[in-house]
Amino acid sequence: MSDDLKTPLLDELEKGPWPSFVKDLKQMASKKPMVKDLLRQLEKSYRDKRGYWKHGGLVGIMGYGGGVIGRYTALPDEFPGVSHFHTLRVNQPSGWFYTSKALNELMDIWDAHGSGLLNVHGSTGDLVFLGTVTDELEPTFRDLTAKDWDLGGSGSDLRTPSCCVGPARCENACYDTLALTYDLTHKYQDELHRPMFNYKYKIKMSGCPNDCTAAIARSDMGIIGIWKDDIQVDQAAFAEYVDSGMDIQGSVVDKCPTGCISVEGKEIKIDNSNCVKCMHCINTLPKALRVGKERGAAVTIGAKAPIVEGALFGSVMIPFMKMDNFEDMHDLIERIWEFWDEHGKNRERIGECVERIGLATFIEGIGLDPVPQMVKQPRDNPYIFYEEYYEEES
Amino acid sequence: MGFEFNGKFYETDDDGYLTNLDDWNQEVANYIAQQEGIEMTESHWEVVNFLRDYYSEYKIAPMIKILIKEMKKMFGPEKGNNAYLYQLYPAGPALQACKIAGLPKPTGCV
Ligand code: HEM
Ligand code: HEM
Ligand code: SF4
Ligand code: SF4
Numbered sequence: 001m002s003d004d005l006k007t008p009l010l011d012e013l014e015k016g017p018w019p020s021f022v023k024d025l026k027q028m029a030s031k032k033p034m035v036k037d038l039l040r041q042l043e044k045s046y047r048d049k050r051g052y053w054k055h056g057g058l059v060g061i062m063g064y065g066g067g068v069i070g071r072y073t074a075l076p077d078e079f080p081g082v083s084h085f086h087t088l089r090v091n092q093p094s095g096w097f098y099t100s101k102a103l104n105e106l107m108d109i110w111d112a113h114g115s116g117l118l119n120v121h122g123s124t125g126d127l128v129f130l131g132t133v134t135d136e137l138e139p140t141f142r143d144l145t146a147k148d149w150d151l152g153g154s155g156s157d158l159r160t161p162s163c164c165v166g167p168a169r170c171e172n173a174c175y176d177t178l179a180l181t182y183d184l185t186h187k188y189q190d191e192l193h194r195p196m197f198n199y200k201y202k203i204k205m206s207g208c209p210n211d212c213t214a215a216i217a218r219s220d221m222g223i224i225g226i227w228k229d230d231i232q233v234d235q236a237a238f239a240e241y242v243d244s245g246m247d248i249q250g251s252v253v254d255k256c257p258t259g260c261i262s263v264e265g266k267e268i269k270i271d272n273s274n275c276v277k278c279m280h281c282i283n284t285l286p287k288a289l290r291v292g293k294e295r296g297a298a299v300t301i302g303a304k305a306p307i308v309e310g311a312l313f314g315s316v317m318i319p320f321m322k323m324d325n326f327e328d329m330h331d332l333i334e335r336i337w338e339f340w341d342e343h344g345k346n347r348e349r350i351g352e353c354v355e356r357i358g359l360a361t362f363i364e365g366i367g368l369d370p371v372p373q374m375v376k377q378p379r380d381n382p383y384i385f386y387e388e389y390y391e392e393e394s
Numbered sequence: 395m396g397f398e399f400n401g402k403f404y405e406t407d408d409d410g411y412l413t414n415l416d417d418w419n420q421e422v423a424n425y426i427a428q429q430e431g432i433e434m435t436e437s438h439w440e441v442v443n444f445l446r447d448y449y450s451e452y453k454i455a456p457m458i459k460i461l462i463k464e465m466k467k468m469f470g471p472e473k474g475n476n477a478y479l480y481q482l483y484p485a486g487p488a489l490q491a492c493k494i495a496g497l498p499k500p501t502g503c504v
Contacts, residue, residue: 058409058499062484156458194476196458341459 005029007039009046028116034131035115037081041073052079059086059134061141065195067151068137084133085115088140089126089152091185094178095165096121105147113140123218125162125204126152156347157195161185163205164212166225172282173207174225174295175323180205183326184333197337198344198353208291209279215300215314220350221333222300222314225323227292230272231282238288239266252284296322298373299332302351312351317363319373335366399425411492411499418446418496427494430485434494438482440469445495455492455500 007022014020022039029035041052052074059070069087076083090106106127110116114132122128132140141151152160161184164170166177184203185192191201204219206212208226215222242248243266253261257278260271268288270281282289299321300314321328336350339362344353354362363370396405396413399422405413410426412418423442427434434442444464448456456464458476466474479487488500 058489060486063480065480065486190475190477194480196462196476198457198459346457 005036005039007043010039010043025117032115034081034085034133035117037073037079038085038115038131041075041079041082044075044078053085059084059137061137061151064151064193066154066157066193069154071131082131085131086134086137087131088114088129088137089122089124089154089160090129090144091150091152091160092121092125092127092162094163094181094185095168097165097168102147106149109140109143109147113143124152124159124202125213126160151193153192153200155195156197156199157193157201158188158191158197159200159202160192161188161203161205162213164207166205166207170207171286172210172225172279172291174227174291175207175297177205177207177223177225180223180323180326180329184329187330188333191337198340199347199349201337201340201350203333205297209277210283215303217303217311217313218305219303219314220301221336222303223297223329224300225291225295226277226298226320227295228320229292229294231270231275231292232290233268233270234288234290235267238268238285241285241288242266252281255280255284296320301336302349302354304349304351312355314351315354315359315376316373317368319371332366339365407499409493409499412496415449415496423494423496426496430490430493432483432490432494437473438491438494440473441465441479441482441487441491442495444468445491445497449495449497455488455497458488461487 005026010022013022025035025039029039045051054072054074060066060068067089069089071085071087073079073082073085093102107116107118110118110129113136114129117130119128119130129140144150161181163177163181164173166175167173168178191197201221202219203221203223204213204215205223206215206225209224211222211224213219215224242263248263248268253263257280258274258276260274261281262269262271268285282291297320298316299318301317302312303314304312318332323329340350340353343357343365344350348356359374360370363374395408395410396403397410398404404417404422407413410429412422412426424434427438432438441461444461445455448460448464462474462476462479464474465479468474472478476487479491483490492498492500
C-alpha cells in the first residue's frame with residue numbers, strides 16, 4: 001500500500017460552504033495510519049457505490065455487555081488499518097457539561113489508544129470514540145475509569161440516559177432534567193452495562209415541550225417537562241413588543257395551533273384551557289411569556305426509528321407527573337420493564353410491543369388508568385360498545 | 395478453524411464455537427473455559443448445564459432474560475441476576491457460557 005492518499009471523490013465534499021468531516025479526517029490521517037485507510041476505504045465506497053464494513057462482532061470489555069460496537073472492514077487485505085475499527089460509547093455528563101480539562105483528558109486517552117476521531121455528541125447522547133483495534137479496548141477502558149469516566153449502553157440494554165441542558169441554562173425547564181438523568185444513570189447501572197432486555201431501551205429527558213433531545217421521536221421513554229396551570233404573562237413586557245412594531249397578529253396570534261390567543265390593545269389574553277403547550281408563543285415572546293408555575297413532566301412511550309417496523313412517535317402515557325422526587329419514576333420504569341420482559345418478543349421495542357398487544361392491555365398491565373390524553377384520534381367507528389354499556393343494559 | 399485436544403481435532407466457527415454439538419463433553423468444556431481464562435466451579439456448571447438442557451429441548455439458546463428467570467427459579471435471586479452471571483462469565487454470559495456449553499454462537503448482541 002503506497003503512502004500517498006488520493007481521494008478525488010471525497011475532496012468534492014470539502015468544497016461547499018459547510019465544515020467537512022473529510023477535512024477533519026485528513027488532518028488526523030497525517031498522524032494516524034488507520035485514518036488514512038479509513039479515507040481510502042470510504043473513497044472506494046463512494047466510487048463503487050457500496051459500503052465495505054462488516055456489521056457487528058463479538059467485542060467488549062470484561063464485565064460489561066454493552067458500550068463497545070464492533071466494526072471490521074470487509075477488505076482487511078486492502079485496508080489493514082481498519083481491519084478492526086470499533087466504536088466506544090463514553091457516558092456523557094448530564095446536559096453535556098465538560099470542563100476543558102475533562103475534554104483534554106478524553107482526547108489524550110483517545111489519542112493514545114484509538115483513531116483520535118470523536119463524535120461529540122452522537123444521536124444516542126454519548127460522547128463517541130470512533131475506531132480502535134480489539135487489543136486497545138481494555139487499555140482504553142482502564143484509562144477512562146482511572147479518570148472517573150464510564151462506558152455508555154449499546155445492544156439490548158438501557159441506553160445511556162440523556163437530557164437537555166435544562167435548568168442549568170434554560171428558563172423553560174419544568175423539572176431538573178440533569179438530576180433525573182444522573183439519578184437514573186446511577187440507579188440502573190446493571191441494566192445499562194449488562195444487556196438483558198428484548199432490545200434497546202432509550203430514555204431521554206427534555207425540560208419542556210421544545211424537546212431539545214427529540215425525546216418524542218427518538219426515545220422509547222420520553223420524559224418531557226410540562227406545566228399544568230396558566231402561562232405566566234408580563235403585560236408590560238408584552239406592551240413593549242407591541243410598541244416595537246412586531247407583527248404580533250402574524251407571528252403569534254395566527255400561529256397558535258388552537259387559536260387560543262387574542263390581543264386587546266396592548267394586552268394579550270390566553271385561553272389556557274385550550275392551550276396545547278406547543279411553546280410557540282413563549283418562544284416568540286420570551287420576555288413577556290413564561291411557562292406556568294405548577295410544573296412537572298409528561299411521559300411518552302414508544303418512539304423509535306424505522307428499522308424493524310416503521311418509525312413511531314411516542315404516545316403520551318402520563319400527561320402530568322410531579323417531579324419533586326424520582327421514586328414514582330423508578331416505579332413506573334420498573335413496571336414497564338416487567339411488562340415488556342413478560343410480553344415482548346426478542347428484538348421488539350416497547351412501542352412495537354404496545355402496538356401488537358394493544359394500548360388497553362399495556363396500561364392495564366402497568367397499572368395505569370386510561371385518560372383522554374392517550375387518545376391518538378377520535379374513533380370513527382360507531383359500532384363500539386364499552387363494558388359499561390353492557391353493564392347498564394343488563 | 396478448530397483446535398486439537400487430547401489427540402482429537404475439534405472443528406469450530408471463526409469465533410471458536412464448536413461446529414458439532416455432539417463433539418462436546420465435560421473435558422472439552424473445561425478446556426474451552428481454560429482458554430477463556432475461566433476456572434469452572436459448581437456455579438459455572440449450573441449455567442452451562444442449564445444452557446445445554448434448554449438447547450436440547452428447544453434447539454435454540456435461551457434469551458438472556460429467560461436464562462435469568464430460570465436461574466432465579468432454580469437457585470434463587472442471588473443467582474438469578476445479570477450481575478452474578480457477569481461475575482461468572484465476564485465477557486458476557488450468553489457468549490462465553492454458550493461457547494463452553496458447546497452451543498452455536500448466539501445471534502443477539504451479548
Ligand atoms: C446492511 C448493513 C447494516 C444494517 C442492516 C445495519 C443495521 C443497524 C441497526 C438496525 C441499527 C440500530 C439502529 C437504531 O435503532 O438505533 C444500527 C446501528 C448502528 N450501526 Fe448499523 N447497520 C448496517 C451497517 C453498518 C455499518 C457498515 C456500520 C459502520 C461501519 C454501522 C454502524 C452502526 C452504528 C455505529 C450503530 C449505532 C448507532 C447509534 O446507536 O447511534 N452499521 N445498524
Ligand atoms: C458521508 C459520511 C457520513 C455521514 C453523512 C454521516 C452521518 C451521520 C449522521 C447524520 C449521524 C447521526 C448524528 C446525530 O444525529 O447525532 C451519524 C451518526 C454516527 N456516525 Fe456517521 N456519517 C458519516 C460517516 C461516518 C463514518 C465514516 C463513521 C465511522 C467510521 C461514522 C460513524 C458514526 C457513528 C458511530 C454514529 C453514531 C454515533 C452515536 O452513537 O450516536 N459516520 N452519522
Ligand atoms: S427542552 Fe426546553 S428546557 Fe430543555 S433546553 Fe430545550 S427549551 Fe430549554
Ligand atoms: S403554547 Fe402554543 S397552544 Fe399554547 S397558547 Fe402558546 S401558541 Fe397557543
